[in-house]
Amino acid sequence: MKQATQDSEQIAAGLDRISAFLRMAGWRAAEPRGLTPTQAACLSLLAGRGPSRVGILARALGVTQASASDTLAALSRKRLVERRPDPGDGRAALIHLTPAGRRLAAEVARPPAALTQAVEALAPAERAMLHRSLSRMILSLQQAGAIEPQRLCLTCRFFRPYAHDDARKPHHCAFVDAAFGDASLRLDCADHEEAGPRQKASALSAFEPA
Numbered sequence: 001m002k003q004a005t006q007d008s009e010q011i012a013a014g015l016d017r018i019s020a021f022l023r024m025a026g027w028r029a030a031e032p033r034g035l036t037p038t039q040a041a042c043l044s045l046l047a048g049r050g051p052s053r054v055g056i057l058a059r060a061l062g063v064t065q066a067s068a069s070d071t072l073a074a075l076s077r078k079r080l081v082e083r084r085p086d087p088g089d090g091r092a093a094l095i096h097l098t099p100a101g102r103r104l105a106a107e108v109a110r111p112p113a114a115l116t117q118a119v120e121a122l123a124p125a126e127r128a129m130l131h132r133s134l135s136r137m138i139l140s141l142q143q144a145g146a147i148e149p150q151r152l153c154l155t156c157r158f159f160r161p162y163a164h165d166d167a168r169k170p171h172h173c174a175f176v177d178a179a180f181g182d183a184s185l186r187l188d189c190a191d192h193e194e195a196g197p198r199q200k201a202s203a204l205s206a207f208e209p210a
């Protein structure tokens, strides 16, 4: 077996362990609050993305539209979300968090303390590399059609990779007009706007290993 294949299988096994831990932590966070893990994930998504259409939530959750509608109906009965007309399209509706939904979302969206401690135990250079690797892997999955498009710096029209000489903060965000480093690469940024194909290709090639 090729070394790269062995490496990817080992890494996939490691990611699977972390994923199992996150699923278990998701259950533990959701259950005492009277939520299913999908309902908790839906609240977290709405807190991160703001008011959204049902289809967008379904794709981000990786469930069918019918299943997302069931989840939203349950959250609506609990008065945690509400449907309002989309100001940009009179025939469509957006799902909003209610004040109670926002409070609960803030609790369930918090990553488990054990995971944040494990990440904080890494050296700053390891965290930056992990961030960079995650960005590239998520983009690869997105390009393969395995996951829905994510709001990554790597695909954002405001992203200017290696715009600065500062090795700690080489990149630039033209939205907030500020320099930042690999450890601050965003994986789900509310200000993200999709870049054109040429800009995305150029950002990705800047991130290819030398």
Ligand code: SF4
Pocket: 151, 152, 153, 156, 157, 158, 159, 160, 172, 173, 174, 175, 176, 186, 189, 190, 191, 192, 193
């Ligand atoms: S707007 Fe957000 S996604 Fe875009 S470059 Fe800035 S931080 Fe990254």
